[in-house]
Amino acid sequence: MTLFLTVTAARKPRVLTPVALVAVALLAACVAQPTVPTRPESTQQTQPPALPPTTAPAPAPATTIPPLLPTQPSGRPQPSAESFPKTLAAAGTGPAVLALARQAQTFRSAGRPQDALGQYERALRIEPKNAFVWQAMAETHLALHNVEQAESAARKSNSLARGNPWLELGNWRVIAAALGVYGDSPAAQAARTRADEIGSALAASSGGGALPAASAVP
Amino acid sequence: MIRIKSPLLRWLLIGLAISFSVGLLGLSFWLVRLDQDVRARYAGVRWVLPAQVYASPLELYPGARISVTELRRELERLGYRASDELTGPGTFAVSGSELRVDTRAFAFWDGVQPEMRLALKSDASGLTSLRAMGSDASIDLLRLDPMLIGSIYPSHSGEDRVLVKLSEVPPLLPATLIRVEDRAFADHFGISPKGILRAAVSNLFGGRGRKQGGSTLTQQLIKNLFLSNEQSYGRKINEALMAILLERHVSKDDILEAYLNEVWLGQDGSRAIHGFGLASQFYFNKPLNELRPAEIALLVGIAKGPTVYNPRKYPERVKDRRDLVLQLMEDGGLIRDDEREAEALTPLGVQNSVAGGVERYPAFIDLVRRQIKGLYREEDLGSEGLRIFTTLDPRAQERLEARIIADLPDLEKNRQLKPGTLQAAGVVTSVEGGEVLAMVGDRNVRYPGFNRALDSQRPIGSLAKPFVYLAALADPGRYNLYSSIADEAIDLKMPNGSRWAPKNYDRQLHGNVPLHVALAKSYNLPTVRIGLDIGVDRVHDLIEAAGLQGPPRLPSMFLGAINASPLDVAQIYSTLAASGYLTPLLAIREVMTKEGQPLSRYSFQLKQTLPEGPVYLTTWAMQKVIEFGTGRWAVSVLPAGQKFAGKTGTTDDARDSWFAGFGSDRVAVVWVGRDDNKPVGLDGAAGALRIWGRLMRDLDARGIDLTPPAGVEEAQIDPVTGLLADEGCAAQVTVPFLSGALPKDYAPCANAGQSSPLDWLKDIFR
Numbered sequence: 001m002t003l004f005l006t007v008t009a010a011r012k013p014r015v016l017t018p019v020a021l022v023a024v025a026l027l028a029a030c031v032a033q034p035t036v037p038t039r040p041e042s043t044q045q046t047q048p049p050a051l052p053p054t055t056a057p058a059p060a061p062a063t064t065i066p067p068l069l070p071t072q073p074s075g076r077p078q079p080s081a082e083s084f085p086k087t088l089a090a091a092g093t094g095p096a097v098l099a100l101a102r103q104a105q106t107f108r109s110a111g112r113p114q115d116a117l118g119q120y121e122r123a124l125r126i127e128p129k130n131a132f133v134w135q136a137m138a139e140t141h142l143a144l145h146n147v148e149q150a151e152s153a154a155r156k157s158n159s160l161a162r163g164n165p166w167l168e169l170g171n172w173r174v175i176a177a178a179l180g181v182y183g184d185s186p187a188a189q190a191a192r193t194r195a196d197e198i199g200s201a202l203a204a205s206s207g208g209g210a211l212p213a214a215s216a217v218p
Numbered sequence: 219m220i221r222i223k224s225p226l227l228r229w230l231l232i233g234l235a236i237s238f239s240v241g242l243l244g245l246s247f248w249l250v251r252l253d254q255d256v257r258a259r260y261a262g263v264r265w266v267l268p269a270q271v272y273a274s275p276l277e278l279y280p281g282a283r284i285s286v287t288e289l290r291r292e293l294e295r296l297g298y299r300a301s302d303e304l305t306g307p308g309t310f311a312v313s314g315s316e317l318r319v320d321t322r323a324f325a326f327w328d329g330v331q332p333e334m335r336l337a338l339k340s341d342a343s344g345l346t347s348l349r350a351m352g353s354d355a356s357i358d359l360l361r362l363d364p365m366l367i368g369s370i371y372p373s374h375s376g377e378d379r380v381l382v383k384l385s386e387v388p389p390l391l392p393a394t395l396i397r398v399e400d401r402a403f404a405d406h407f408g409i410s411p412k413g414i415l416r417a418a419v420s421n422l423f424g425g426r427g428r429k430q431g432g433s434t435l436t437q438q439l440i441k442n443l444f445l446s447n448e449q450s451y452g453r454k455i456n457e458a459l460m461a462i463l464l465e466r467h468v469s470k471d472d473i474l475e476a477y478l479n480e481v482w483l484g485q486d487g488s489r490a491i492h493g494f495g496l497a498s499q500f501y502f503n504k505p506l507n508e509l510r511p512a513e514i515a516l517l518v519g520i521a522k523g524p525t526v527y528n529p530r531k532y533p534e535r536v537k538d539r540r541d542l543v544l545q546l547m548e549d550g551g552l553i554r555d556d557e558r559e560a561e562a563l564t565p566l567g568v569q570n571s572v573a574g575g576v577e578r579y580p581a582f583i584d585l586v587r588r589q590i591k592g593l594y595r596e597e598d599l600g601s602e603g604l605r606i607f608t609t610l611d612p613r614a615q616e617r618l619e620a621r622i623i624a625d626l627p628d629l630e631k632n633r634q635l636k637p638g639t640l641q642a643a644g645v646v647t648s649v650e651g652g653e654v655l656a657m658v659g660d661r662n663v664r665y666p667g668f669n670r671a672l673d674s675q676r677p678i679g680s681l682a683k684p685f686v687y688l689a690a691l692a693d694p695g696r697y698n699l700y701s702s703i704a705d706e707a708i709d710l711k712m713p714n715g716s717r718w719a720p721k722n723y724d725r726q727l728h729g730n731v732p733l734h735v736a737l738a739k740s741y742n743l744p745t746v747r748i749g750l751d752i753g754v755d756r757v758h759d760l761i762e763a764a765g766l767q768g769p770p771r772l773p774s775m776f777l778g779a780i781n782a783s784p785l786d787v788a789q790i791y792s793t794l795a796a797s798g799y800l801t802p803l804l805a806i807r808e809v810m811t812k813e814g815q816p817l818s819r820y821s822f823q824l825k826q827t828l829p830e831g832p833v834y835l836t837t838w839a840m841q842k843v844i845e846f847g848t849g850r851w852a853v854s855v856l857p858a859g860q861k862f863a864g865k866t867g868t869t870d871d872a873r874d875s876w877f878a879g880f881g882s883d884r885v886a887v888v889w890v891g892r893d894d895n896k897p898v899g900l901d902g903a904a905g906a907l908r909i910w911g912r913l914m915r916d917l918d919a920r921g922i923d924l925t926p927p928a929g930v931e932e933a934q935i936d937p938v939t940g941l942l943a944d945e946g947c948a949a950q951v952t953v954p955f956l957s958g959a960l961p962k963d964y965a966p967c968a969n970a971g972q973s974s975p976l977d978w979l980k981d982i983f984r
Contacts, residue, residue, distance in 0.1 A: 096279030099358035107328075115328050117821050118808075121651065124822070126277065128650035128883055129923065137822075152799070152824045156650075159797050159830055162925055 081205045084164040088132040097123040113144050131160035131167050138174045150178040169198045256463045267603030268371035268378050272364040273610040279359040283344040286317045297504035307333045308508040324363040325814040368583040372600030376488045380495035384475040392474050394518045397550040400435040408436045408461035436461040439477045484524045503569045512561040515543035529568045580666035581659035582610050585805045603812030608805050609653035614646050617916040618656040619663040625909045626661050633899050643670035645788040647885045651822045652801030671784045676874045679778035679867035680740045685760045686776050687737050689752045692832035694959030699734040700940025703744040734839035738847030749776035763827040764790035765800050787878050788887045795880035798828035831929040831956045837863045848903045852911035860921025866902030873897050875905030884919040930954050936965030944968045
């Protein structure tokens with residue numbers, strides 16, 4: 001029984017659509033996983049993930065969208081969405097960074113996004129890997145129409161999100177909006193679809209509960 | 219009426235009267251012109267205000283990793299004075315683990331932070347509490363005023379100054395100045411006839427000795443502003459007339475303020491120290507309003523002749539002069555008798571010029587100068603008083619300097635090299651944000667000469683290898699960290715007909731080695747093999763994507779036949795450290811006008827240019843460099859339990875010794891070599907690594923986050939075969955792979971490897 005489930009979890013992501021992957025991942029989250037990976041029965045060669053062109057300054061978004069929820073190392077329990085923090089304050093952030101985020105929010109409300117960016121940078125000097133701060137920075141860049149930086153900061157936040165779907169939802173929304181500034185390109189559509197998929201997966205898993213607003217920073 | 223009989227006399231008198239009238243008329247015209255001239259020139263006086271360069275401010279918050287001892291050092295660097303009680307801004311008091319400080323107000327980019335009295339406590343982990351004195355409420359965060367680290371003054375005049383307003387200087391300063399230089403300043407009309415007479419008499423009978431002044435402050439100002447240094451009667455008369463005219467148009471206060479900012483008070487190489495504002499920083503490393511009476515007396519005293527009265531050269535002569543000024547202060551009723559006595563007992567308090575804040579960090583200032591050059595016009599930089607806020611972290615800088623100063627002589631001793639043979643350069647940057655935190659360009663860290671951190675273009679040797687492996691690991695269909703690579707001789711015929719037969723550093727062949735071991739042990743032949751397989755262009759493109767333009771498209775590039783500076787290396791290693799996000803390394807954060815208006819801000823710029831998953835795998839292999847490879851010496855000094863990634867670099871005949879590496883928050887690059895490019899007999903591990911390892915320890919750098927990113931999976935691997943392992947294997951290692959590219963087969967040792975459908979059934983019924 002356990003064995004079958006493991007095989008499914010280990011192999012399915014390669015062939016399933018992203019939507020199905022959410023279901024599998026969420027299902028897998030409910031089941032304790034054995035620690036030994038099982039030898040795949042199929043010899044079917046999977047496509048290596050496409051890589052961004054390294055000479056181009058930015059990776060082509062359509063080719064770099066990673067799996068919807070990060071593939072967890074085999075054998076580790078898949079955390080549920082609810083186990084991830086939804087806000088900066090809930091993410092174990094220190095009081096200094098919280099104070100800077102509040103100050104930044106004040107600047108944003110006062111129509112001083114440049115000053116808000118300065119506060120987020122101060123915050124990142126203290127907690128450089130804080131994905132919530134990177135996300136807030138991405139949103140601020142978006143408000144300034146710095147679309148390239150908005151996209152980059154949102155991707156950085158995704159890199160540091162370590163599978164937090166609440167963060168990824170917000171980041172994909174920023175990326176979709178940033179890419180959408182120059183028209184409804186396939187890349188923008190893909191990013192929007194990604195955001196929608198995470199959104200519906202979260203809605204489903206949290207029993208239709210309210211999703212966080214675009215900004216997760218207080 | 220007197221009748222003049224003689225016609226001759228009559229004509230003579232008429233002639234005299236006419237010439238007198240003409241002369242008077244001429245004088246009037248001349249005076250009118252001179253008046254216009256003085257007004258125009260004075261109105262046109264634009265202070266040469268060099269851009270002021272600041273280090274990054276220290277952020278204080280509960281949890282900050284700084285002890286009271288380190289904080290104390292930082293305050294001393296900023297010119298704060300220790301005392302038993304807080305006596306005003308710029309003072310602090312330490313008692314046990316508690317430190318109280320009265321911080322200076324400072325106009326930051328995002329607003330003014332007022333003066334505050336704080337109490338701080340620390341333990342081994344850092345600051346534990348931060349509160350305003352007289353209040354129990356904890357303060358979340360606060361910045362100390364940033365350290366002034368230099369200025370960008372015009373190279374032609376070398377004139378440097380910090381502008382002050384009369385209303386902001388301590389009143390004792392102008393009062394003393396008047397008492398010493400021009401007692402009648404308040405009452406005279408620009409010149410002091412009595413003073414001139416006294417000087418004239420003294421000069422007449424004084425022979426060829428030093429000429430006595432007699433000039434009023436107004437005359438001195440005129441001379442400093444408009445006239446040459448020539449000592450002639452014509453110039454003297456001009457000066458006096460202009461002084462009288464100036465007094466008609468300009469208030470005494472304005473003249474005094476102009477004098478305070480104009481006067482030359484010292485020399486620092488080619489840099490001329492003008493005005494009391496800068497002199498206070500230059501000699502005492504603190505702002506003017508924090509000077510004691512004795513310090514004010516010293517500055518006023520040396521205004522007479524900063525060369526003769528150079529306090530760093532002639533401390534005794536200057537002490538006499540200072541004490542004389544203190545006496546004049548007391549005579550004038552500016553200080554009390556007991557105050558004078560107490561002040562006269564104090565030492566001069568002049569900071570060693572090296573410790574004195576300004577011009578301490580020539581290599582870093584050089585970088586700032588170059589980065590700002592493209593952004594502002596040179597004349598604006600030299601004259602508009604811009605305030606440039608930089609990324610320099612004085613604590614990181616001090617640690618980098620200390621390492622190079624301490625370790626280079628050790629390296630020379632170990633290799634029996636003559637002291638002074640080796641040179642070194644180093645760069646420290648932050649991982650996220652790409653800020654240059656520290657830079658040294660010469661083993662003599664204060665020497666403002668050739669900046670090796672920016673300008674030495676040396677082959678980077680094996681520092682290039684991670685990019686070869688990155689190219690391979692980005693091709694998961696062909697390579698993973700355990701791919702077996704043949705370490706066999708290579709003999710290549712190059713397009714130009716020559717042959718290329720690279721060798722391993724140890725001249726040995728090692729058979730088949732796992733890919734990550736080839737990097738960790740810096741084997742040349744497997745690297746070339748991989749590079750040739752992946753292709754020169756691909757590796758070239760990755761290095762460019764990481765931020766170094768134009769590596770040659772030749773196979774020798776795999777082994778580092780790429781010339782680059784330590785800063786260039788820091789750039790490409792930063793991109794690896796930041797998970798593939800390129801952030802151009804910056805030394806400047808903000809620029810403000812002299813009035814404190816924000817002008818420009820340089821925010822973090824990033825762009826993903828390298829694929830995150832393969833970068834993670836490459837970084838994993840670079841951790842092995844330190845775990846068991848060429849960098850393993852560093853384990854002995856780095857904090858236990860934390861992982862760092864890096865790479866040694868050695869060039870032909872060990873001419874250059876490099877180490878570049880990073881944790882999760884700091885990138886550091888160290889180069890050691892000789893200026894004449896002769897072999898130093900040090901490979902990367904024996905030379906630069908020693909400095910790098912201790913540096914990372916001293917920087918309190920944090921280890922790498924070992925959580926794999928999206929797109930990377932970990933698996934248990936049999937280290938012998940690189941295939942999947944399970945409990946049947948004696949040794950298992952956790953190895954990351956790109957998702958979907960895990961090995962498909964089990965190692966022979968694995969139970970699962972021998973499993974058959976029958977075993978599988980047995981399992982179910984067990």
